[in-house]
Amino acid sequence: MSGTTELPGLRVPSEVFDRICSGPVDAESMTLLRRGQYGIRLLRLCTLIESAPEDVRDLEQAWSVLEAAEHAAPSVVEDLLMHPAVGVWLARTLHDVCATPAVSDSTRTEVQVLLAVAAAAAVRCGLSCTISVPVVDGAVTLPTVGQWRLHEQDGSADRVEVRITAGDVTFGRRTSFVTVKRHRTAARGRSLEVVIDDVDPHREFPAPAPPDPLDEAAFDGWCKQLDEAWDLLTRWHGDYAGELAAGLTTLIPLAARTPVFAASSTNAFGGIALSPKDSAAELAEAMVHEIQHSKLNALMDLLSLHREGGTAWVYAPWRSDPRPLCGLLHGIYAFTSVAEFWYVQRDLVPPAQSRRGHFTFAHRCRQVRAAIDSVRDSPELTDLGKRFVAASSARLDALDLTSVPADLTDAVTTLLADHRATWRIHHVRPNPVDVAAAADAWADGRPCPGAVRCEVVPVAQPAVSSRAALVELRAFDPESFHRTARDETAHVLFARGDHEAAAAAYEREVLAEPSHDDAWVGLGLAAGSAALLDQPQTVRAVHLRVLARTGVAPAPLELAAWLGRA
Structure with missing residues (x-):
């Protein structure tokens, strides 16, 4: 294949770099990013061929078919190799091949997906060949073409032979075919055409996934909402519509139960995985958001x-x-x-x-x-x-924040402070020597000896505030908040705006359970303690150390103010 042994350097002109930094880009800039990604795909493909175990059969044939296809229709081969599922498969398989000297049987099977890629190229370019392709989850998948599900008695085969004659596919056994789903939407003279990939084993980014084909009603629902989102984008967000038309190629529907709002991958330029959305605006936002990651991933591969x-x-x-x-x-x-x-x-x-x-x-x-x-x-x-x-x-x-209602601005300020302090008490660890020195100084009635050094130590469990949902509910729907939040817990008191009572309640919680992260942060918020919100992890650590040394719990807010003077 042309250009696979040595790729010319791809430069990003200064004006294109500034254009990318400044927001949505034109088709020319998106094409430059795509060229860079295609070069990386070709290099990875060459490396996989060179690194694959010698006992993996027929890779030379796959390479020959791809060469013939590129000679016949280079743009079709580029479209195939740039398909997001192909990029994910290629990166994942190359990593597995190179990660360990002993290649597993499952990795050998993944390498053989190259045969399916070659078969897809032959079909799309109208070539003729006979090629043995892998069976995964009881089906043969040819990327960007479709999937053939083998009947039950043949579904356990590891590979099957496919005869391709001028692009027509014949199996020597019974199969049922599902074509790749595509949808084209148009509004105001602009169009967007995407694959809706619900069957390719490599469509999802974290790991291979079995086919999960949409039924007719679900597919129609996705198409309808995509039409509505495209109408919205072309009407009100024309620049973003333009770059989506130039860069978005594939939507990967995720199950409604998944917590993922939307996702992209550095190995899947132009692909977006997303769960069902409640509105066209949500879908439009998700597409605008994720295409930025595709652009930036491609840019950071070049500079x-x-x-x-x-x-x-x-x-x-x-x-x-x-x-x-x-x-x-x-x-x-x-x-x-x-x-x-x-x-x-x-x-x-x-x-x-x-x-x-x-x-x-x-x-x-x-x-x-x-x-x-x-x-x-x-x-x-x-x-x-x-x-x-x-x-x-x-x-x-350039964005005017003064038009936001004041109570919503206050809610945002509260949530940002809550989020940062919750993150810090969860993931930041004070230096034990400095904590001991501070605790000794407090116990002896001396000034704080200096700032306590800290380092970030990630914790697997996420840092989540229990107050945030209540604060948001009151901001979005005050009637529902007042109807449902009737108790006198510290969180409810705080969300209700009774900060004095909330501070007292949080302080009681801290003194009863000094390791309670949420109570420390809540106390800082309710009392307006900048020192406690900035260094909740330090205040808690020194508090615990003093308590262990003296048997007497320091007054939390007094301790925070004392540490804040360091």
């Missing part, structure tokens, strides 16, 4: 926004777990676009959803602003990385 080798974990205001710097940059970029989307969309939703639209806009703006402020001076950023962050900052500056 560096941060220095390699950095291992520090950082706080992301939209995540409950610590993130690498790369993940924070992804969030800044994607949620800046979400903020821009809701800046327009909040005034277009039905009145009953207006408050949620204003809230989402303000929340995303403030989250991204906090992230930008935390990273803009990071020594880990390259010069390009600093340009990238500055561009997102400028985009936020």
Whole structure:
């Protein structure tokens, strides 16, 4: 195949880089990113062929078929190799082949998927050949073509022979065929055509998944909502519609029960996996959000926004777990676009959803602003990385937050403070030596000896606030909140706005159970203690140390104020 042994360097012109940083891009910029991804696919394909175990049969035939197909129709082969499921399979299989000297039987089976890719190329390019392809989950899948399910008596076979004659497929056994689902939607002279991939074993990003074909009603539902989302995007968000038309190729429906709102993968350029959405606006938001990750993944394969080798974990205001710097940059970029989307969309939703639209806009703006402020001076950023962050900052500056109702702004402020403090008490660990010195100084009546050093130590269990849902319910639907939140717990008192009573209740909880994370954060919020919200993990650690040494629990807010003077 042409270009597989040596790929020319792909440069990103400065104006294209700035265009990508500044938001939605044109088709030319998306094509450049796609070219880079295609080059990576070809390199991975070559490496897989070279690294595959010698006893894996027929790979030379697969390569020959792909060469013939590329000669006949290079754009078709590119479309096939750029299919998200092919990219996921290729990256995962290459990793497994190279990870250990002893290649497992399951990895050998995965390598043989290359034969199915070659067969798909032959079908789409009108070639003729006979090729033995793998059977997975009782079916033969030819990416971008369709899936043949073997009848029960043949379903246990590992491989079957397929005869392809001028693109027509013949099996030597009984099968039932399901074609690849596609949907084309158009509005205002713009169209979007996507594969709706519900059967390819490699369609989902974390791990292979068995086919889960949509029935006719479910497929029609996806298509209807996609039509509505496209109408919305072309009407109100034309620039984002343009880049989606140029870059989005595949939607992967996830089961309604999955907690994933939407997802993308660095190995699946143009693919979005997502659970069913309640509205066209939600679907449009998910598509706008995830195409940003596709763009940024492709951009970061071509240039560096941060220095390699950095291992520090950082706080992301939209995540409950610590993130690498790369993940924070992804969030800044994607949620800046979400903020821009809701800046327009909040005034277009039905009145009953207006408050949620204003809230989402303000929340995303403030989250991204906090992230930008935390990273803009990071020594880990390259010069390009600093340009990238500055561009997102400028985009936020152009969005007017003053139109958000004041009570929603207050709710956002509360939730951001709650989220950050909850994350810190969960994932940040104070230095034990410094904690001991501070506890001794408190017990002896001396000034705090200095700031307590801390480090981020990720905990597998997510950091979740029990108050957030109540605060949001009161912001979105005050009547429902007052109807359902009738008890006198600390959380309800706080969400109700009775901060004095909430502080007293939280303090009782802290003194009764000093290890109770949620109570420490709640006390900081209700009492307005900046020191406790900034360093809840330190206040708790010193409190526990003093209690262990003296048998007397320090007054929590007094201890926080004392530590805050260091």
